[in-house]
Amino acid sequence: MPEQITSGAMKRILAAALGAALVAAACSDPAAPPAPTPVAPTITDTFNGSLTPLGTNSHPFVVNQIGGVRVTLTSVDPLVALAIGIGTPSTSTGVCLAANTTTTDPGTNPQLAGNASITGNFCVAVSDPGNVTDTAAYTITVFHS
Numbered sequence: 001m002p003e004q005i006t007s008g009a010m011k012r013i014l015a016a017a018l019g020a021a022l023v024a025a026a027c028s029d030p031a032a033p034p035a036p037t038p039v040a041p042t043i044t045d046t047f048n049g050s051l052t053p054l055g056t057n058s059h060p061f062v063v064n065q066i067g068g069v070r071v072t073l074t075s076v077d078p079l080v081a082l083a084i085g086i087g088t089p090s091t092s093t094g095v096c097l098a099a100n101t102t103t104t105d106p107g108t109n110p111q112l113a114g115n116a117s118i119t120g121n122f123c124v125a126v127s128d129p130g131n132v133t134d135t136a137a138y139t140i141t142v143f144h145s
Contacts, residue, residue: 039067041143051136056127058096063116067145070110075139080131089123096123
């Protein structure tokens with residue numbers, strides 16, 4: 001003769017099954033969101049400064065959308081090669097922590113180029129690698145989104 005399940009037992013079985021279903025659903029891997037599509041740069045920031053021998057200057061800018069970033073050292077007077085870098089400002093010191101650097105003469109084409117994969121605070125650093133004898137005035141542009 002089959003056993004009869006009481007309504008209390010049925011409620012416990014239903015609660016256990018429901019609980020197991022919720023745990024299984026919570027533990028499943030969610031689908032990853034699609035990667036954002038990088039946008040073309042539309043904002044130009046121009047920075048001017050005066051660099052002393054072996055000095056470094058930092059210029060902050062904000063990236064509003066994921067996309068391209070182009071840095072161009074456009075002029076240096078007197079003409080010497082300077083180091084330029086792009087990175088993020090230190091939260092404790094404010095110093096630009098450059099992740100990508102190059103030493104270059106001024107020009108019209110970007111000397112550093114890449115894509116910002118996050119939005120937020122960035123910075124461009126201009127440094128003397130040992131070429132400045134007194135002071136050097138410079139202009140650098142950052143093209144970003």
